[in-house]
Amino acid sequence: MEKRVQLPLTEELAKTLKAGDTVLLTGYIYTSRDAGHKRMCETLAKGEPLPFDPTDATIYYVGPTPAKPGQVIGSAGPTTSGRMDAYAPTMMSVGARGMIGKGARLPEVVEAMKKYSGVYFGAIGGAGALLAKQIKSSELVAYEDLGAEALRKLYVEDMPLVVIIDCEGNNLYEFGPANYLAQKGN
Amino acid sequence: MREIHVNSIIDTIEKLCIDANTHLPCDVKNAIERCRACEDGSIACGILDNIIENYNIADKENVPICQDTGMACVFLEIGQDVHIVGGDLTEAVNEGVRRGYANGYLRKSVVKDPVRRGNTGDNTPAMIYTEIVPGENVKITIGPKGFGSENMSAVRMFKPSAGLQGIKDFIIETVQAAGPNPCPPIVIGVGIGGTFDKAALLAKKAIMRPLDTHHPDPYYADLETEMLNKVNELGIGPQGFGGKTTAIGLNIETLPTHIAGMPCAININCHVTRHKSEVL
Numbered sequence: 001m002e003k004r005v006q007l008p009l010t011e012e013l014a015k016t017l018k019a020g021d022t023v024l025l026t027g028y029i030y031t032s033r034d035a036g037h038k039r040m041c042e043t044l045a046k047g048e049p050l051p052f053d054p055t056d057a058t059i060y061y062v063g064p065t066p067a068k069p070g071q072v073i074g075s076a077g078p079t080t081s082g083r084m085d086a087y088a089p090t091m092m093s094v095g096a097r098g099m100i101g102k103g104a105r106l107p108e109v110v111e112a113m114k115k116y117s118g119v120y121f122g123a124i125g126g127a128g129a130l131l132a133k134q135i136k137s138s139e140l141v142a143y144e145d146l147g148a149e150a151l152r153k154l155y156v157e158d159m160p161l162v163v164i165i166d167c168e169g170n171n172l173y174e175f176g177p178a179n180y181l182a183q184k185g186n
Numbered sequence: 187m188r189e190i191h192v193n194s195i196i197d198t199i200e201k202l203c204i205d206a207n208t209h210l211p212c213d214v215k216n217a218i219e220r221c222r223a224c225e226d227g228s229i230a231c232g233i234l235d236n237i238i239e240n241y242n243i244a245d246k247e248n249v250p251i252c253q254d255t256g257m258a259c260v261f262l263e264i265g266q267d268v269h270i271v272g273g274d275l276t277e278a279v280n281e282g283v284r285r286g287y288a289n290g291y292l293r294k295s296v297v298k299d300p301v302r303r304g305n306t307g308d309n310t311p312a313m314i315y316t317e318i319v320p321g322e323n324v325k326i327t328i329g330p331k332g333f334g335s336e337n338m339s340a341v342r343m344f345k346p347s348a349g350l351q352g353i354k355d356f357i358i359e360t361v362q363a364a365g366p367n368p369c370p371p372i373v374i375g376v377g378i379g380g381t382f383d384k385a386a387l388l389a390k391k392a393i394m395r396p397l398d399t400h401h402p403d404p405y406y407a408d409l410e411t412e413m414l415n416k417v418n419e420l421g422i423g424p425q426g427f428g429g430k431t432t433a434i435g436l437n438i439e440t441l442p443t444h445i446a447g448m449p450c451a452i453n454i455n456c457h458v459t460r461h462k463s464e465v466l
Contacts, residue, residue: 129241180430
């Protein structure tokens, strides 16, 4: 059963999402990965504002391929989230509640998610052509010099995602394989 | 002595870069579809359907299968009776990559310095592996390599006493440590023997080898099958959400080694295991 989720990701909305839920996400999200996160956290450390309003925002860890003529965006699947673990708690501390990526997170990220009611969504790694279909607009916000790593604002419609870690710290990467093996054992 | 002009190398590499990134090879598609038919996890079946739909979209619309269009790993098997004319071979390879990644709208994912970073802007330099072979042809293989999976690879210098069990445990340990990070279902390349560096090269060659082939030695061919089955009993499943299909292939390559050692390298690749070849 798929849940439809309309952004922004308020605290109230975040608390309704549970690890293992399959969701269709609609609304504005921001793209950022390694170099963009480094730059955003340096900006915050200097006491300067981010180039976008992080309140209840969702960040997609992605570096898309260049759009072909006529395309909104190129292929745009998730990158490995663990590389953003050093920055994610800082981003959540200023209000960015949602993260879309793939792969494991460190315990300190999960702790920050519990503290700030964060949600970690998984998109299918390696399905960049399919995911691009759900991206309806793309606008450059900042860091153009970073190329594929630039900060973009995307409008997504019914983006197919799975809640991997919810704001209580439940983790599909832990109970998903365990449940599967338990079923097989029966 | 046959002459091959660098221009034909540039053109071939440009074409192979685009082709490899937009069209998944049949051996990989067949492996994924075979696994889908045997999958019994609930979320897992949906994920595999999406993965199949994704490469079908890429085929139909000529778009990259994955946004990580990788570092361009270029394997050159150069016949010893070939004379390359018209320019520098390394520069020709890089020019082919430069054109392929620009004209194919592929992502530029290479930084010019490993510590100080800075995107080179054209996905060069390529990672070039040359081998001199008999004959008067040049075989070019391009394997764009994504780094979500590359980062989960490992090499270990075993004592010979660790034996076969040491290698088996190392494979399982590496796949388990990788967990959901390399976008499972994965392809596992295992290189055993040679030296520290050669073992890693063997592992890379193993992931370039079609998934419907086996090691020529039945001892290792059986080990490929046994370890693929063992990996698929871990329950990690597609994307790490639980399921049978953790890996769609496991290839082993071997070389003789020193009396004191047993190097073993494991190169992890994702389900978008790309390789395209052409013979000039």
